[in-house]
Amino acid sequence: MKILKYFIFIFLVAGCDNRDGVNESQSVDFTVSSEDIKIGQTIQFTDLSTISPTDWNWDFGDGYKSNKQNPYHTYSTAGTFDVKLTISNSFGTNVYTRKIFVSTELDSTLKAYYPFNGNVDDVSIYKQNGSMVSAVSTTDRFGNSYSSFFLNGSNSLIELGNDILSTAEEFSISVWVKINGKNSAEDGQIILDLRQHIQAYMYYFEENEDSVHYGTFSFCTYNIELSDEGIIYTENNMVKVGQWYNLIGTYKNYVQRFYIDGVLIGSINQPVPSRYNDIESYNTIGKYYEIEKNRSWSNATYDDVMIFSRELTQEEVINISSER
Numbered sequence: 001m002k003i004l005k006y007f008i009f010i011f012l013v014a015g016c017d018n019r020d021g022v023n024e025s026q027s028v029d030f031t032v033s034s035e036d037i038k039i040g041q042t043i044q045f046t047d048l049s050t051i052s053p054t055d056w057n058w059d060f061g062d063g064y065k066s067n068k069q070n071p072y073h074t075y076s077t078a079g080t081f082d083v084k085l086t087i088s089n090s091f092g093t094n095v096y097t098r099k100i101f102v103s104t105e106l107d108s109t110l111k112a113y114y115p116f117n118g119n120v121d122d123v124s125i126y127k128q129n130g131s132m133v134s135a136v137s138t139t140d141r142f143g144n145s146y147s148s149f150f151l152n153g154s155n156s157l158i159e160l161g162n163d164i165l166s167t168a169e170e171f172s173i174s175v176w177v178k179i180n181g182k183n184s185a186e187d188g189q190i191i192l193d194l195r196q197h198i199q200a201y202m203y204y205f206e207e208n209e210d211s212v213h214y215g216t217f218s219f220c221t222y223n224i225e226l227s228d229e230g231i232i233y234t235e236n237n238m239v240k241v242g243q244w245y246n247l248i249g250t251y252k253n254y255v256q257r258f259y260i261d262g263v264l265i266g267s268i269n270q271p272v273p274s275r276y277n278d279i280e281s282y283n284t285i286g287k288y289y290e291i292e293k294n295r296s297w298s299n300a301t302y303d304d305v306m307i308f309s310r311e312l313t314q315e316e317v318i319n320i321s322s323e324r
Helices: 314-321
Strands: 007-009 018-020 030-032 036-038 043-047 055-059 079-089 092-103 110-114 131-133 136-138 148-152 157-159 170-179 189-194 200-209 212-223 228-233 244-252 255-260 263-269 299-308
Touching (some): 148 157, 170 189, 170 200, 189 299, 200 244, 228 255, 244 314
Antiparallel strands (some): 007 036, 055 079, 079 092, 131 157, 136 148, 170 299, 212 228, 244 255
16 A cells, blocks of 8 residues: 555544445445554554445445455545445445545654655655666555565565664564575575665575475665674475465664564664765665665565664554455
8 A cells, every 4th residue: 555644543534424225124234443553554444334245345436446345445645535345235235425634744753665666766855866777667465556566586676765864773574575486696685775874674585395385584684884784584384386475573762673564574683884985886676776686586576665763663563464
């Protein structure tokens, strides 16, 4: 989902409810998890219908849909949206529509957000727009065209803005990624590499054993002065090729945490990642940060990259990872 730095104010507009074909004793209804939340957090819609539905179809009014009973969703732009819930059972179909109003208020903790809607623009207030080489806009995890980017594992990458995080004492990184296979060198693949101001990166390594492909994700931070690298990885977890995963790495008060699909993989005590400012170092997706070196290309598809200047709460992590 695509998000800006806004507050969301959600309300029911008088006269705008639409409950097609429903009598007084059989209501179609839903609630929203909050009526005053910051953009960048994920809203949950909860079905309250009392007619024993067996199918749910949600239209969030911004081009995104879901067939889950109680889906999560995040808006990327301000405005008024008609959220329509269509429920079905053996007796027929009913529809309920509410208006959702998204108004603009700043949230300074979201330092960069790349929704990849056909470009590599940062839609946060900081406008740390990126650039790309041979990246191909493709279908995202919701089936929407031109809403994610495919990197080919040999010569494509995305370069992010260089001034995203100016301090390393507290931050969070969230990435949606789908590994598509090996890269051209058949070595490890950089998921995301932040090297301007801080030292933090995510990595994927694949092995073959008895013709079975499996891989591991890792989240790493590095303190140059102490030569201390903190690594958390999915030691016993099988990472499947062709499947979407949400990776979230956080750091605060000397504690580094790594989540995959909302599940805490591990946490370690780690010195503050080095502040670094080298004109030859970059913030990259899909390749090792030293652009001139031909290594660690990513054969993967990317969606919704978010970088915060704070530690996400466990509830926020779960909500973000539930948006699939």
